[in-house]
Amino acid sequence: MATDHAPLPTYTAARGSVLPASLTPTLIKRLAERVVAAVDAARVGTNAPYTGEPLADLPVSTPVDVEDAYARARIAQKSWAATSLSQRKKILLRFHDLVLARQEEALDLMQAENGKTRRDALLEVVDIAITSRYYARNAARYLEPKRRRGAIPLLTHTTELRHPKGVVAVVSPWNYPLSMAAGDAIAALMAGNAVVQKPDTQTALTALWSLDLMHEAGLPAAVWQMVVGRGSSIGGALMDNADYMMFTGSTASGRKIASDAGRRLIGASLELGGKNAMIVLDDADIDRAADGAVAACFPSAGQLCVSIERLYVAESIRDRFVDAFVARTKQLKIGAAYDYSIDVGSLTTPAQLQTVTAHVDDAVAKGATVLAGGKARPDLGPWFYEPTILADVTPDMTLHEHETFGPVVSIYSYRSIDEAIAQANATPYGLNASVWSGNGARGRAVAARVHAGTVNVNEAFAAAWGSIDAPMGGMGDSGLGRRHGADGILKYTEPQTIAHQRIQGFTPPASISPETWATLLTGALKVLKAVGVR
Template sequence: MTTAPATPKAPRGPSLPATVTPALLERLVARVSASPDAARVTTTAPYTGAPLADLPVSTPADVEAAFARARTAQRQWAATPVAERKKILLRYHDLVLARQDEALDLMQAENGKTRRDAFLEILDIGIVSRYYARTAATYLRPKRRRGAIPLLTHTTELRHPKGVVTVISPWNYPLSMAAGDTIAALMAGNAVVQKPDTQTGLTALWSMDLMYEAGLPRDVWQMVIGRGSSIGAALMDNADYMMFTGSTATGRQIAADAGKRLIGASLELGGKNPMIVLADADIDKAAAGAVAACFPSAGQLCVSVERLYVAESVRDKFVAAFVARTKKLRIGAGYDFGYDVGSLTTPAQLDTVTTHIADATAKGATILAGGRARPDLGPLFHEPTILTDVTPDMTLYDHETFGPVVSIHPFRDEEEAISLANAGSYGLNASAWSRNGARGRAVAARVHAGTVNVNEAFAAAWGSVDAPMGGMGDSGLGRRHGADGILKCTEAQTVAHQRIQGFTPPAGLHPEKWATLLTRSLKLLKAAGLR
């Protein structure tokens, strides 16, 4: 009698860390704006595939109710002095740093990323919260503007909050994307109704919970859970402004719907980001930079690099260094800083990665590193993968993979490199490497992307929160960070007080003579160099 071979057991993976307690989960789940008898949805841990959280699902009626509460709360919040909002946000800053282990554990449990990648989100929110706490008063204060008639027209620009802002945030950076845009909206005096991706709803709820602990008044920030197909229309119909981070296809629909309602929208969408390695680049630094550019959060990062363009004269040296570094990356699951690459987040992402690689290799692409799923490590792990000989007929040539996959292409000269980098419809982020900083910046200025980093992957531009960040082309509309990030959440109002005399003729003066006088005045103003 023969015995059938045993079915290999799936890797057990690490158990949830001690900070993720039933009490914490219960407190966060209670923050969802949903009815007591709401249907439930269960999320799973990417590391193991085991059930993680049981979240209530919000209905369109729940969304309507959340907006009603938010509108009531927003009126009082808008009347709260900016100095008081600042104190709350600085307390939130301190709480995020002090309680970061909870957030790191939740991000890893829900997303599957490494702890080092999760920690970058802590840094991001610390930087963003401090920045807007300290700059909001300057951005929002009334500003004197040059009047129509010098000395006679007193003109002031005022900034009013939009009202209630809808924030739809993705699963790939669950703290940065949930809190980053919300911080600016709140500091501008808005209320926020947010729909995070269900898979990473706990991290978003943790962030909101901490903001309330810091002193945010009740109902100013609310969270709903559900599929866009179910509650998306209610979110759009009630919003005074839309902020969305996600796919280009969904972004187009949101833009169209916002246009019908004549409300504004800020959209950070897809990307197929290029990195250019010029002939004079420091190859070792460029290879290390490529690893940092291509494989953070298992490649599930909007600004990560999927296309590498390398000067022919240094191609072989660069490829050898890059491949060697990639093969040394430690892949695995752990709630510590011991791994370089973690898990993909959803089965759909793993399917996309494996399908793109299979299509490319079937059509002639060569795998230089990686290329395999790693079920021995966990259900959704995949090796960092480097491809060459990638051609336009392959899906991953110009379609976003959003995984740990990059293709390498040679170029002859700088003009070809820029042309290749600018090919395609996206324009989110890019990277250029050269020992000559001026040359690198000159190349960067010619790349069609909202942010371009010189001798860095993406963190330099992303972390420069005083400067705008966003996409061109199919990568989106609007900007986060800097003045743009908060002013987009406001309505500009001009108050002009005309004193003594305006543009109408004074009593007793013929209109023709008045026109002649005004014409002479315009000429004099120009001659005096006035604006």
């Protein structure tokens, strides 16, 4: 049976009712004008999560606008692909500098559109700076022509080339409006592609800001364009004209995109949902693990694809860990402020608040115990919800297996490592996971058994995400393809093999009979094996 809510912490009152000075009507209007849409286009409004008040008025793109964007992109892409890697590198490094120099504007935009804290918004600025620098300085080693071993040593000269796909469609979400918008475009652009992007309408200004800065850095017009509208309206035009699709969003939408991409025989990279697990081993430092759990569960109000929603704790340390985790959660400051004083911000939309509320209420009605939080905070703003910890969660509760995408985590206990791993893997998803142990080798061994694309040891998600030289993406229902590292840029290219055969190939010369040729060829293969040729 559910118990009464634990005593609630004293939360910081909202101070975000006034937009920061940087977000002037002139800036908002200038960014909105970058949307590819007709002069007399219909308009759509967005609201600021901190207050629910109107924020932006954006033109709505039509399928014809999308097709026009592609037509311009195809023309621009040809000259962009002919631009040297060194010149593309200079543009990305200038973009890197501009993002850092103008970060206050970006932070204000992200907070105003998404409702996240300034601390969480700063991580997006850092992420885009790292991504820009990485692909600017490493693209050449991935993209330049590479000699490959030929069919016949010394006689076959084989080269692998990498050509851009053409025009890449990027569909980016609202929860990380700078990281997901600019991050996926950066690699595609560096590979020589043009990009037509549909950012989520709610956070389109942040995406448009990154486009504005990229043009200021020197990116030619029409190489990267943005359209705004519902997927049900312009999604078909985006898919039907794309040479490759990069999508971040729900698993249901990802399945539809994968089907459409298969029909068109184009590639697609899909980062989808997750129900991420954290395993706390019996030798973990409890204080450090409790701090890690806070960092794992509540950033961006839990609206993070790699955040933790399931927490498995060794039975022998469960009570001590829960006490430490609950105490830290109750100390979090929730509210709205355009500074670094707040720990947890607002949910982004009324729909997200509705989902979080429904999941928690359903769990409590069916017997879950609320250890912290558990309710909305309309006194702070229209879409705030307390950081919430639940115990006694059972399979009949909606949030047991379905992604909540909010500041809610369920705690379970286990008796053996095998049991912990089995519980962590008991999901169709496989995006991210976290393992905590006082022994690094033991933690890594457990991590290797978890079915997830990234697993962090003694960290929540930042270690794997920030290791940009390594691939990041999901298994199972969490998606296809990877971003970051070699995979993150090579997926936007078509490999081509050019093999130049010198003197003699596999066809016997006229002076040698087929039988003799077969004998010679067989002997040559045996010699190659004997001398260690790969």
